[in-house]
């Protein structure tokens with residue numbers, strides 16, 4: 001009988017890289033063989049919170065990860081199903097002294113960690129969670145009284161003052177026991193999905209992420225402060241999917257931006273890198289909120305807004321999803337999402353406010369649609385972004401400050417370059433008319449729908465719904 005191997009497990013989750021991976025590095029330092037494990041989910045055909053684009057991106061990340069581990073002498077082990085059960089089965093395949101993983105602040109991930117810790121304890125196996133996903137842990141960024149922040153500005157002030165961990169190295173080598181079998185790398189067939197032909201996605205790998213970071217630091221971010229709100233200008237980093245899946249570490253992204261900030265001589269460029277760093281703090285802030293208030297996944301963060309009377313989804317919701325609302329900036333954003341699995345941040349805010357304030361639809365519908373389509377779909381930031389836009393979240397836009405989609409597009413896409421890229425049937429329409437609905441319907445862009453609602457009327461309706469609700473909640477009605 002072949003001898004049963006002894007090894008340490010590193011469980012890959014949202015950290016699909018070999019460089020600066022806190023858990024993988026710790027496991028590799030033990031001087032034992034390492035089983036680098038990824039457990040693929042086993043749902044079929046459709047999933048409420050992910051779709052073919054995201055799964056395709058995941059498959060590419062895993063393929064590249066397998067190659068990177070092989071270069072170190074290791075072997076990516078793929079299993080499928082419930083991750084804790086898969087790890088328990090692996091514990092039975094050899095003599096395992098330790099299981100390492102990077103901690104996940106989301107409640108689903110934390111539930112798995114607790115289950116795993118109990119099982120490991122009962123079996124005398126060390127179960128070691130590492131801090132990796134955020135620049136700062138929850139404990140480092142609480143208020144002085146130990147409670148969580150609810151507002152971004154004081155949180156970010158504290159966050160900015162804290163010393164940041166430097167990126168760590170890549171393991172020099174890894175060995176994985178030959179006896180441990182792996183499933184093949186997953187493809188879309190695992191989930192019985194097909195890749196729609198209209199998709200045009202970024203590629204997923206550690207190398208692609210590094211190259212995006214390099215490009216961002218050199219070319220995109222120097223004008224971040226001035227241009228980041230203009231969707232036609234390539235002035236944001238495009239790193240969100242890499243930070244989501246962990247093909248780049250948050251420490252590496254921060255370290256490169258910080259170095260560029262320190263080296264910049266031009267004050268505008270310096271300010272741009274600083275503004276970018278503050279956006280990384282938003283990412284940590286939403287992770288912080290989710291850790292402290294996991295109930296936001298079900299409820300409005302601000303309890304006053306629970307029970308708002310949202311409308312029933314109808315054909316207008318379908319028009320929003322398809323990018324056929326007759327509001328050019330909204331349609332451009334929704335079509336960019338459908339094609340690339342990405343949407344510019346400014347446009348995310350516009351389409352989210354449109355769904356909640358012009359169509360009066362529940363932000364949870366939009367949150368789920370985004371999660372299905374965004375390559376960067378991330379539970380904390382997505383929930384935070386939606387609740388912010390709906391006016392129900394932490395530090396949210398007050399409900400009465402309703403963005404006007406026409407004014408927004410005039411302000412942030414004055415020449416209509418972004419709109420025309422994603423809504424080509426408006427190509428011949430003069431830029432000015434793109435921001436004024438009546439001009440559009442009088443003769444231009446014939447194949448393009450008329451606006452499905454009147455913004456001014458829907459705005460008034462929203463104000464009255466929210467006010468009535470608040471009066472009832474606060475006992476004034």
Ligand SMILES: Cc1cc2nc3c(=O)[nH]c(=O)nc-3n(C[C@H](O)[C@H](O)[C@H](O)COP(=O)(O)OP(=O)(O)OC[C@H]3O[C@@H](n4cnc5c(N)ncnc54)[C@H](O)[C@@H]3O)c2cc1C
Nearest residue numbers: 236237238239240279283345348376377378381382385386
């Ligand atoms: C309704 C809505 C939903 C969103 N859903 C997601 C999501 O699922 N996943 C996601 O990563 N971001 C989400 N965001 C935040 C933001 O839109 C994206 O992070 C950003 O557009 C990604 O592009 P970028 O990498 O070029 O960003 P950059 O502007 O270059 O920012 C750098 C990084 O900082 C982080 N970041 C920037 N802005 C925010 C923000 N407002 N909140 C949290 N983190 C931020 C991201 O990790 C981003 O990659 C959402 C925003 C809104 C309004």
